[in-house]
Amino acid sequence: MFNLCWADEGGLPAGDRGVAYGDGLFETISMRGNRGVLLARHLDRMVRDAGRLGIPVALTDLRKACTAAVNRYADRYTSQQADGSWVLKLTLTRGEGGRGYQPGLGIRPNLMVSASAMPSTPVASGVAADFSRVPLTVNPLLAGIKSLNRLEQVMAAREIEGNLFEVIMSDSAGNLVEGTRTNLLLKTPEGWVTPPAKSLAVAGILRQWMLERLRARGEVVVERTVSIADVMGPHSLGLFLLNSVIGAVPVGVLAGQDLPVDDGLATIFNPFELLE
Amino acid sequence: MFNLCWADEGGLPAGDRGVAYGDGLFETISMRGNRGVLLARHLDRMVRDAGRLGIPVALTDLRKACTAAVNRYADRYTSQQADGSWVLKLTLTRGEGGRGYQPGLGIRPNLMVSASAMPSTPVASGVAADFSRVPLTVNPLLAGIKSLNRLEQVMAAREIEGNLFEVIMSDSAGNLVEGTRTNLLLKTPEGWVTPPAKSLAVAGILRQWMLERLRARGEVVVERTVSIADVMGPHSLGLFLLNSVIGAVPVGVLAGQDLPVDDGLATIFNPFELLE
Numbered sequence: 365m366f367n368l369c370w371a372d373e374g375g376l377p378a379g380d381r382g383v384a385y386g387d388g389l390f391e392t393i394s395m396r397g398n399r400g401v402l403l404a405r406h407l408d409r410m411v412r413d414a415g416r417l418g419i420p421v422a423l424t425d426l427r428k429a430c431t432a433a434v435n436r437y438a439d440r441y442t443s444q445q446a447d448g449s450w451v452l453k454l455t456l457t458r459g460e461g462g463r464g465y466q467p468g469l470g471i472r473p474n475l476m477v478s479a480s481a482m483p484s485t486p487v488a489s490g491v492a493a494d495f496s497r498v499p500l501t502v503n504p505l506l507a508g509i510k511s512l513n514r515l516e517q518v519m520a521a522r523e524i525e526g527n528l529f530e531v532i533m534s535d536s537a538g539n540l541v542e543g544t545r546t547n548l549l550l551k552t553p554e555g556w557v558t559p560p561a562k563s564l565a566v567a568g569i570l571r572q573w574m575l576e577r578l579r580a581r582g583e584v585v586v587e588r589t590v591s592i593a594d595v596m597g598p599h600s601l602g603l604f605l606l607n608s609v610i611g612a613v614p615v616g617v618l619a620g621q622d623l624p625v626d627d628g629l630a631t632i633f634n635p636f637e638l639l640e
Numbered sequence: 641m642f643n644l645c646w647a648d649e650g651g652l653p654a655g656d657r658g659v660a661y662g663d664g665l666f667e668t669i670s671m672r673g674n675r676g677v678l679l680a681r682h683l684d685r686m687v688r689d690a691g692r693l694g695i696p697v698a699l700t701d702l703r704k705a706c707t708a709a710v711n712r713y714a715d716r717y718t719s720q721q722a723d724g725s726w727v728l729k730l731t732l733t734r735g736e737g738g739r740g741y742q743p744g745l746g747i748r749p750n751l752m753v754s755a756s757a758m759p760s761t762p763v764a765s766g767v768a769a770d771f772s773r774v775p776l777t778v779n780p781l782l783a784g785i786k787s788l789n790r791l792e793q794v795m796a797a798r799e800i801e802g803n804l805f806e807v808i809m810s811d812s813a814g815n816l817v818e819g820t821r822t823n824l825l826l827k828t829p830e831g832w833v834t835p836p837a838k839s840l841a842v843a844g845i846l847r848q849w850m851l852e853r854l855r856a857r858g859e860v861v862v863e864r865t866v867s868i869a870d871v872m873g874p875h876s877l878g879l880f881l882l883n884s885v886i887g888a889v890p891v892g893v894l895a896g897q898d899l900p901v902d903d904g905l906a907t908i909f910n911p912f913e914l915l916e
Contacts, residue, residue, distance in 0.1 A: 375654025386662030465797035521741035
């Protein structure tokens with residue numbers, strides 16, 4: 365069991381390993397009133413990825429913390445938005461203790477719980493994106509984990525200026541991997557294409573849900589590397605940025621070049637149908 | 641100017657970007673009473689690397705914080721050790737605010753200051769080390785920076801068990817790069833060899849000081865990749881682990897194989913001669 369640390373009561377202790385080393389992971393959950401969009405998937409991912417880091421946590425304890433968070437925050441935030449939307453954030457760390465990087469045994473994790481207002485919705489007709497100059501490096505042992513080590517994403521997000529909605533990061537081979545806070549999904553004549561999970565810094569909840577939903581509809585989904593030519597060339601039928609809080613956002617302009625905008629995905633993902 | 645956050649008064653605010661994303665960096669300084677070993681180098685590195693991250697900080701402000709820290713902590717800790725040694729830690733973060741990863745402009749950094757007891761000194765006759773199974777990935781944009789993104793080092797440090805003192809991490813090509821908390825320096829017939837700074841996750845203060853000191857003595861120092869064969873083969877005359885708090889530690893056994901132990905470096909680095 366973890367220590368529950370409310371952000372509005374001071375948050376994590378000064379000696380927490382999440383603070384010192386980013387030794388933890390987080391989930392950001394889109395809420396509508398007292399229910400969460402794809403909540404079970406978020407909590408399942410946290411339990412699974414905490415296990416990969418060697419941080420023990422039980423799903424039932426996370427569920428109880430969510431219930432306590434709803435009781436604490438839902439009324440305050442739902443009154444701010446017509447649709448009752450707000451954002452719940454869970455930050456799970458390995459806790460306090462150990463000798464330097466070495467965690468030692470029997471450390472009790474900390475769970476910091478915070479709430480914030482829902483960010484504004486991007487335009488459905490397509491957003492502007494650019495290529496990031498910050499290279500993305502993914503440790504195979506940590507691939508996909510929404511850990512607290514997000515300095516590369518911060519450095520890339522500093523490039524987001526003006527009307528830009530996102531920048532897209534590439535690996536050392538020049539393949540497009542993901543945005544700072546979004547996964548990529550490309551429509552092509554061969555079907556839907558997305559970089560494989562093992563290449564990702566963060567393997568998003570909406571990405572996984574979308575792949576399953578598209579396959580369930582009988583559509584072809586291919587997980588493979590995505591080049592700049594794939595996205596900017598004549599076979600590109602539409603690029604989407606996926607984020608479980610923001611949704612499936614079509615890119616209208618990439619690095620100054622117009623892309624075809626397909627609004628098909630927006631109608632597939634309806635957060636109100638996915639409340640738990 | 642930063643906000644000064646004492647660790648013993650609660651530390652960083654819950655919404656700090658260091659907590660959320662590891663958006664910051666730190667220095668760990670070996671103290672003797674009210675003076676620090678290679679203090680100027682530590683503070684210079686923090687100012688320089690904070691600049692690389694786009695976090696504004698002035699050296700004079702860091703110096704004032706160190707003075708305040710000595711006034712606050714030195715008496716308490718120096719009484720615990722015969723040589724008056726303790727450890728001062730400075731954690732500088734980008735501060736609070738921004739939208740997600742995007743920092744926004746005009747954020748005021750936070751500096752968390754903490755103190756701890758000096759760790760025990762390793763045996764001068766040589767420590768035991770092993771190879772880590774955790775691959776090291778270094779983003780060229782962040783190479784060398786002692787940032788708060790240290791999850792790889794934590795995962796590797798979990799492998800340190802029994803009488804092991806350190807594990808050594810390798811890059812994707814299999815070259816040895818550094819320990820979890822130490823840089824590598826190898827004595828060979830061609831001279832001293834150490835992996836180049838641009839390949840390092842953390843470019844240590846003692847490593848840089850030692851390279852300069854060896855060169856000033858007329859010794860040959862080569863910065864190049866270091867293979868397992870370099871260290872385990874017949875041309876290896878001694879492997880040292882460098883850490884500015886722990887010192888220059890010879891490795892006596894690596895992955896179960898005895899290594900030649902050269903005690904030359906221990907006599908070069910004398911922390912009491914480097915107090916500021």
